[in-house]
Amino acid sequence: MGHVCPSDNKDITDQSSFWDSGNINWDPHRIGWAIAGGCSLLTVIFTTISVLQHCRNYRVPNEQRQIIRILYMPPVYAIISFFSYRFFRDYTYYELIEVAYEAVTISAFLxxxxxxxxxTAAGHNAETAIERKNKRPLPFPLCFWRYRPTKAYFMYTLKWSVLQYVIFRPLISIIGIVCQHFNVLCSSASFSPFFANVYLEAVDFVSISVALYGLIVFYALTSEELKGKRPLAKFLAIKLIVMATFYQSFVFSALEGRVIKASLYWTETNIADGLTALTICIEMVFFSLFMWWAYPPSEYKVKGAPATSIWRPLWDSINYTDFVIEIIGSFRFFVDYVRGKPHAHGNRIAGAPGAPAKLDFGEAFGVSGAYSKPIDRDVGGESALVNNGRMRASYDEDIRLAPYEAPRYRQEASEDTSYSSPTREHQVRR
Structure with a gap:
């Protein structure tokens, strides 16, 4: 006998409309409908103001395009939650779409x-930045395992540990939508091995855990360089949204059949889902304000400087070319690592046979080119951020997070190999 997932919806539906005989039919569901819509509208307004302020002061494109993507999180959650409340019979579809944006924000944060x-390398020799990062233990719970940041594979592994989530989370959502369509997902039976939900949740749990651990490793490694940037506040602005949506959904689900009772048109699951969606809409108002504070546009304002166009920042924020470049670049490196290429093993230190020249701190993290000087607000009318006299370009103009490329080698008379680069030649001359 096959296992059948019980329906989350009643067979009969409410035939009345929001406007009933010229008057608003103020039953609890429609009151919640109005609150969810009003809060979603407020969230959109607050986020729009914050985003437009960044767009009008778009001085550091490589930073601000990621900030704008993160700022989109509250309105995305609010709008989708409003629709999941309004069209509650399709709640699962909206929920799967909603959580996919979490992967975008976490990757953008990295x-x-x-x-x-x-x-932080502005004004001094960036080549020494990596050298000061000594061998150290991984954060809890893998603190028994020590790692060396100068290893060739380390930075690619760290970036991949986070960026893999931007692949798996949308893929999980797509598979979940298909399973829901064929009634084999059964999210109400979370731990049943006879339905797909338990397996998708397991994959999602592993993927998000790896991504968050990668962020923790990165922060522990670079905490000194991140001082003054309030990284914890910025991270909490993202993670608290995820935690709030997860735990309140868990609480409302636990109340089904105990405090939450079915009504004429709504099952216990419908009501629990509706309460979850309603609280998300309300919370996003406060989270949009929190993000406005955590990612202040004032950091990029320059007194006397003209406002920038809003169209390029908006395009940059929805153009995910940089994600693709990073993912493909890391994948190519690991292919070379498996194939035993010399440059993919050992330390990234100049002078080692078969190893590329020692990279500076930015290059080790996939950031190419000269470093930019910090904003000088005392110089009126000048560009806010200068990169060797030029304003730092966005990815479309000058891709700064360069993809991984296998180095070229030249055969010496002694059959030793060495990597030729401007950095290496500079070291030889010195």
Whole structure:
């Protein structure tokens, strides 16, 4: 006998409309509908103001494009939660779409931290930055395992540990939507081995755990460089949204059949899902304000400087070329690592046979090019961020998070190999 997932919806539906005989039919469901819509609208307004302020002061594109992506999180959650409340019979579909954006924000946060760390090399020799990172233990619970940041594979592994989530989370959502369509997902039976939900949740748990651990490793490694950037506040602005949505969904589900009772048109699951969606809409108002504070546009304002166009920042924020470059670059490196290529093993130290030249701190994190000087607000009318006299370009103009490329080698008379680069030649001359 096959296992059948019980329906989350009643067979009969409410035939009345929001406007009933010229008057609003103020039953509890419609009151919640109005609150969810009003809160979603407030969230959109607050986020729009914050985003437009960044767009009008778009001085550091590589940082601000990631910030704008992160700022989108509250309105994305609020709008989708409103629709999941309004069209509650399709709640599962909306929920699967909603959580997929979490992967975007976490990946954007990593790339933002990389930009912050790279900027600390301004004004001094960036080649020594990696050298001061000594061998150290991994954070809890893998503190028994020590790692060396100068290893060739380390930075690619760290970036991949986070960016893999931007692949797996949308893929999990797509598979979940298909399973829901064929009634084999059964999210109400979370731990049943006869339905797909338990397996998708397991994969998601592993993927998000690896991504968050990668962020923790990165922060522990670069905490000195990130001072003054409030990385914890910025991270909490993201993670608290995820935690709030997860735990309140768990609480409302636990109340089904105990405190939450079915009504004429709504099952216990419908009501629990509706309460979850409603609370998300309300919370996103406060989270949009929190993100406005955690990612202040004032950091990029320059007195006397003209406002920048809003169209390029908006395009940059939805153009995910940088994600693709990072993912493909890391994948190519690991292919070379498996194939035993010399440059993919050992330390990334100049002079080692078969090893590329020693990379500076930014290059080790996938950031190429000269570092930018910090904003000088005392110089009126000048560009806010200068990169060797030039304003730092966005990815479309000058891809700064460069993809991984296998180095070229030249055969010496002694059959030793060495990697030729401007950095290496500079060291030889010196």
């Amino acid at each position: 790339l933002l931290l990389i930009e912050y760390v790279a900027a």
